[in-house]
Amino acid sequence: MTALVSCNSQETLSIPSLRENLSELEEAASLWNSAAYLADAELPIPGGEHGPWLVSASFNSPTEQFQSLLVFLQENGTVNTEIIPHTVPVVQVEPIEANDWKLDSQEALEIALDEEGIRFLEEHPGAGCSSLTLVRIGLEPGSPVVWRLVLSDCLGPGVGQTTEIDATTGEVLSRETHRPPAP
């Protein structure tokens, strides 16, 4: 197991297990709409003292054309939900099912975070827009589910890194360092 070092100490960088927490989020979503399905799930990479939340997941429903649901698992264990209104019809995607992904979040983070990524987090301890997201890479049917690690500083100059790995095999599909768009 790779030992990940967080920004300013010898602590191991760890994130919650999506698999362990997903059922609670899905339960909350089912109260919104019984046909709710998982569109993506996202875990902030802890940089500062407090992350915005532990896990967030977005849910769509085939019966809801102009709203979707965001569900948050907070640090204190509570679950909050927020209806997100849509001004255009919801982009319906293929649901992410349990058997669409095998790597859990922590394992995915350890694969996706390379030395350059660790260095980025060391240099940007408040990289509050860094996250690991489980999402279908494309919108066409059968599109693979990936873990997508985005390292980014919300308030910085827009330098970061995006890494996509296959959520089943752990294969690194792409890794790009990005900079602010130039004119």
Added chain:
Amino acid sequence: MVELKEAAVTAPPRPSLRSRSADGATARFACILLRTYPQGGSLRLISVAAHGLPAIALLVTASQAGCRFEPDLVPLEIPTAPPSAFGGSLDESAASVEAPEAGMERLLDELLDPFNMPLGMTYIGSVHEAADEVLAGAYAYYGYDLEELAASRQDNPLTEEMFRDYLERQGVRWITDPHTNEQFDVYAWLVQDRGVEARGAIHPEVLEQLPGIDAENIMNYERNYLHALYSAHPVVVQRVRYRIANDLLELYGNDAAAVFEHLQKLDLVGTGD
């Protein structure tokens, strides 16, 4: 097990300035907006307080700046009317008292609005709005459905050259500014607009979260396209919004002035003015 109360819809986890205020200190802050126009300039000082201090706005007009003292002339004393409030009328935003939380929310809304203009400049009814409406026509001209492109998370297929060709072939490159009656170059607006120059630090954060979208492709920041992306993927926008708010609170704690100042700086980035 999720309790019904917790899972009940409409409980957004909004980061709160006050929630970080351990000592209950009064949070107050002020900002100075300096606008320059061809006709002159205005300085607006807005003081915003958490506990009801009235907003103050000071407008210095070009005509006032032109006054000079003439030592050879005997001053003529003429009864004057009661002084007006700092020589000018105030717009609604200046006249209202705004709490730090509300100010932060408003600025976040503005920063994440693809059609936002920097420095509080009005977009609705402006020549910039008219120019963007012209530019929006290019997508249909080339056979693209803006909403469909954005929904399917594709990069903007239009290039600057395609926009220029469209504008020239349609004879709409130059439009009349409804306020000044001067001619306005729509293509120059496309090229120079901060939307194409980078859009500061905020919008790339959103685009980076969208698989398939290249955050370094400047054409994805064309205002109509960015708006279409935001409309198709509001969940992503909302997450980024919360994260930015959280990051600001991590950075500045309950220093509302610092938070506000930081957001103001973001609003100035890449204005291209």
